[in-house]
Amino acid sequence: MGFDWVFFTELIVGGLMSGVMYSLVAVGFVLIYKSSGIFNFAQGTMLLFAALTFVKLTEGSVNFWVALAVSTGTMVVFGILVERFMMRPLANQSLLSLFMATVGLAILIEGLAQYMWDSAIHGLQLADFLDLALLDPVNMTIFVVDYIEWLDILISKFDIFATIVAGSMILILAVFFQKTRTGMSLRAVSDDHLAAMAVGIPLSRVWALVWAVTGIIALIAGLLWAERVSVSFTLVEAVLKALPVILIGGLTSIPGAIVGGLIIGVGEKLGEIYLGDLIGVQGIETWFSYFIALIFLLFRPSGLFGLKTIERV
Template identity: 55%
Template sequence: MEFFFEVLIGGLLAGVMYSLVAIGFVLIYKASGVFNFAQGSMVLFAALTFVSLHERGMPFWLAFAVTLAAMVAIALLVERLVLRPLVNRSPITLFMATLGLSYMIEGAAQALWGAQVHGLELGISDEPLALGGVLLSQFDLFAAGTAAVLVTALSLLFSKTRIGLSLRAVADDPLAALAVGIRLQRIWAVVWAVAGFVGLVAGLLWGARLGVQFSLSLVVLKALPVLIIGGFSSIGGAIVGGLIIGASEKLAEIYLGPVIGGGLENWFPYVLALLFLLVRPAGLFGERAIERV
């Protein structure tokens, strides 16, 4: 029984890492209805920029601040050069724009910092920690605590501040928000900047776990089942979806893997997401689309 709980809790903690990437998608989708396929490239760019600056002798917090400034600059450029000209275009047009943007950001990262693999050390021990007879990763516990702080901060931002209220108004009805004087461009810029910060945090944690390399951008693919299960418009849903995916894939690998075969952890989340699409297309916390004809 202790082994079961060890696998379960380890999976829940691993799912938090998926949630950190999914939150970036949710922020942008809530504000503009755009599925930002470039979020994975933003995670890669942030991690690669930070580790390159840090390896060149820049102190940790200064490298963090410079990287954050770069992510904010990217957010402002994306809003001005990509989103603003494509206002009122079809969702598929916006999606293709972010797909192209993804390759542009990856190319910029390679041009600036090269394509070599970097190790990233955050000073967090990954040795197992025994709690009540269950061995847990200290790194995963740190990542879970980071996600909890991040979600709490974002929840307060979007529920207690003027910008948050404006974001909720834009998400509910963009035309009505424009009519009462809310500037869509400003809201989009703020949201993309916050998504850039989330991408930086996720990039540092994933870079420390997997190494900073270009395959890091593919972590976006693991966030897709998280979004499908939790819902594209809920930050809390991204966390719950990540927990479900993390726990289910670990349990399936341990208990079903010997029967079905190895590699179950790689594709089981997508089977689970497909089942959710069939039963509850909007996800657990997503908003159901209502069309009036």
């Protein structure tokens, strides 16, 4: 039997779609790292908290748009609180202290989310909401869980939608960082807190802004992930998928997070199917993505798009 090209193509497409989802989480890491030099361990729990807040509101019969607005507001307030009670007191402390603070924050949010809401698995039919909210007046269904078969290749409509959302968000972030004054302030703060403050950049405001934006990104990523995997505590483990992505793409690059995500998405799928069959072992994709990342690190220690740190001795 010859090589199954249709299956191979489906695998690549499926891998790219999954990769986009990993990128969405990775972007949150990059954003915090670019602005403060901190590796935010709480990214996964922020995803869970945001999605859980939204889903519990909609389960309580709150309108889709109101729930979205309230969840967005919650994540903005969350960002401001993190700056006020965690970042500001720890300003100019070592990066390790700041990292450990995010570990504490992750555990706190996880406990808080279970206390405020619950620990059950919740479904989120975002596709139904979108159809209802956007298309009901014209009686159309576009986003509802369905698929397109083109040349025998199967593509989920919702995955296409998620890709468009993720792509747009990343484009907006790239423009924000490169072209706006606030974006440049964020980059300056990341390079050197003290120097940025010396030239008049308000550190507190910049940090509050970046945590709030990261919260909103966590909400978007959380909702898209939840459509695929439901809202449960395993959303926290989305972080494990994002780590190899940022190892490959570099912690400071948004385009790196995208490319890294796509490489990991496709790589783990190819590994699971072809390498798994070859060595007779299944379920390898969890560790295989880290194996890919390690190979990249051997040749590009700062990642594909990461900045090389040059220190004078």
